[in-house]
Amino acid sequence: MTAAPPPAPPAEPPPITRPSLRRSRTDKVAGGVAGGLAEYSGIDPLLWRVGFVALTLAGGSGVLVYALLWLLMPAGPRTRADGVPAEPAGPRSPVAAFTVAGLLIIVGLLVLVTRYTDLDLGSRGFLASALLVVGLGLVASSLSRGRSPRGGLIAVGAVLSLAVLFTSAVPEIDDEVGGIGDQDHRPTSVADVRSTYSVGAGDLDLDLSRLDVGEVDTPLEVRVDHGLGDLDVTVPDDFDVRVDVEHGLGDVDLFDQGPDGGLFRGDDGDGDVDLVLTIHSGLGDVEVSRA
Structure with missing residues (x-):
């Protein structure tokens, strides 16, 4: 009497094949x-x-x-109406x-x-x-x-x-525009004023209202390079200010007189320019006002 042959090993399950990465033709909003x-x-x-x-x-x-x-x-x-894949398109x-x-x-x-x-x-x-x-x-x-x-x-x-x-x-901004986040600058004397204030993204509040016009021998030149955000500049009441603005998108209000730059005389100004303010702003609102 011969021994029964050993049982055949169980068949291995077929490998799981991942579908090809393709855009869907059935579940799509824009391109699938x-x-x-x-x-x-x-x-x-x-x-x-x-x-x-x-x-x-x-x-x-x-x-x-x-x-x-x-x-x-x-x-x-592509699939036909009966769900059978159509012939490849080439x-x-x-x-x-x-x-x-x-x-x-x-x-x-x-x-x-x-x-x-x-x-x-x-x-x-x-x-x-x-x-x-x-x-x-x-x-x-x-x-x-x-x-x-x-x-x-x-x-x-x-x-x-x-x-x-x-x-x-949007106008080109100086390459040295730096920093992300809101900035607040309040110099108390002419010596403390920087020649350039730069912000990449964020609101900038530049308050120059504490400056004394008696300290200004030659026009004080201040440049503001501002990429994204709102800009608010405050100047003293008695400063004669010349403002030049290059702006991209957003509202510009200069001393409640509109967006056009030029010379704005202070309350006790003598007509001589005390401050030259040059603003380069990309996106956001710009406001220049007096204290």
């Missing part, structure tokens, strides 16, 4: 990026959308990240990848040029160069025979265009 990330990660798409909104509110990067993902993530497969064009690579190369080169030469392009130069690369990508996309994510390129171009328009409306 959040829906595709949800299908790939298993995280609810609402959480992805909230994350993009939070990044946008924190510094504006959420829109750019979303646009880049829209550009780089291929669309999911090979994907490499234009998107080349555009992103060119964008990174151009930005890197501009950083090196700015860092090691005297050429200062500023934020406008960087944004305009990036917009040029995306525009060339759109031209190449229109000539390409393969499937090309023109929607993603258009989204990136739209974001860059808005950024260029914003930086064009």
Whole structure:
């Protein structure tokens, strides 16, 4: 009598395959990026959308990240009405990848040029160069025979265009603008007054009302470089003040006489300029008043 053969080992379960990272065609609000990330990660798409909104509110990067993902993530497969996947639409064009690579190369080169030469392009130069690369990508996309994510390129171009328009409306601020947070300066003598007050982001309150006009032999020149926030400057009643303002977005009120700069005479002023106030402000309200 022969022994029964040993039982066969249990079959190993098939490996779990993760779905490809693609934009969703069924769960989408704008391009299907959040829906595709949800299908790939298993995280609810609402959480992805909230994350993009939070990044946008924190510094504006959420829109750019979303646009880049829209550009780089291929669309999911099309399905027929009966739920069966349709035939693939053909090979994907490499234009998107080349555009992103060119964008990174151009930005890197501009950083090196700015860092090691005297050429200062500023934020406008960087944004305009990036917009040029995306525009060339759109031209190449229109000539390409393969499937090309023109929607993603258009989204990136739209974001860059808005950024260029914003930086064009806001005057360039001195590179040495520093500090984030509210600042309050109240010098008590002419010797204590700085030639420049700089704030990157935050409200600035500059109170010069304690200055004595008798200490002023030559016009006191004060420059204010202010990036983002409200600016409030208070000057003595008897100072003859000349104000020059270069301002981006927000309200300007100079001694309750409107936004136009010029010479503003004090109560006991003799017509000679005691204070020259030069203001460069990006975004926020500007008010200059007397004590």
